[in-house]
Amino acid sequence: MNDVLNQVRLVADWLTSPGQWRGDEGIPQRLLEHLTYSGLSLLCAAVIGLALGLLVGHTRRGAFAVASVANLARAVPTFGLVVLVVTLAGLSTAPVLIALTALAVPPVLINTFEGVRGVDPATRDAARGVGMTGWEVLTKVEVPMALPLILLGLRIAAIQVVATATVAAYPGLGGLGRFIVDGLSRNDYELVIGGSAVVVALALVVQILFTALRRLLVSPGLRTPAAKS
Template structure:
């Protein structure tokens, strides 16, 4: 089977109307996939954004944060998933925990580096205008660090969307079902079609972040 055949088979699979309805259909699987991804990303952001901003602001514990983040990056997602499934059971938890572990390091490191790297003159100016610690952090440091923070969120989001395919291995849905089931049944069009959908989703996430960047980053920082 060459590449052209693969593409043709995937196209036939993607455009078959039977694949677009019901619990096994593409819209439902897509929503499941987005659901796990969004949940993991939100939890990771709730952990990493405040922690990264605080450490970057105070300058204390930076080395520890970077070390722990590097360590967390090395954790094999599939191993963590199968470990949690074996210890607990099939369900949402074993899928969400590895995805949180995957999403936290890039957000944490970028937020920390972003806030830490803010020009001291800007902080002085904020202090001169009468701002105190929290005010400086929220009104000066975070907005200036925003491009880097968004980059961390984008990296995390893309990795989570691509990796949430393994959710299928823990027995719950998502677009990975087409890949894992296709593998088990030697149904190639399903594997390729499922992969194409994940790639499209990753591209859409990238484009969404271009839009978010335009909306959130201060005009003065956008070249």
């Protein structure tokens, strides 16, 4: 118990130290770098995953291919992919963005596809019966009803990306992972634990933001227990 309290006190001292909040190696700068990698990766993953998920879910074609690609992407180790791309393309932000995007696409793609595919066929037929076009059925019926699962996929992807973006530090780039890598190389466990605490806090903030989005965007009648998992 005393060890835990000592660790908490060390982290609190590290976080409240004025030196940690200024300069190129301070928390604000590292947080900005981390958010940049995470945000760009999540944006790319959202564009790919939402587009493919909506297309396959609406047309009901290519479901096997979608599941196969998503499972393959899940099997790729993020750190190994970063190292491979750095080796082939050189040190830049591209390896990190590619690896994090590959990590984030599967949950977005699968949840979007399953959400749209799971819309009651009778509801689709009724929408077409009143003269809606295929695009109108997708945007006005299927997407709103699939929104709980779509947001769930985006939330899972965002938390995974925020937590895994620490790999950006290994090939010599920045982000919050820099605290962890530098701390391990110096045997400075205060730095390691402090950096990890900031990453965890950021992941919790992401969770809270998506919870708020869900309450704002999803109809109360669609907030089923399954969508909350």
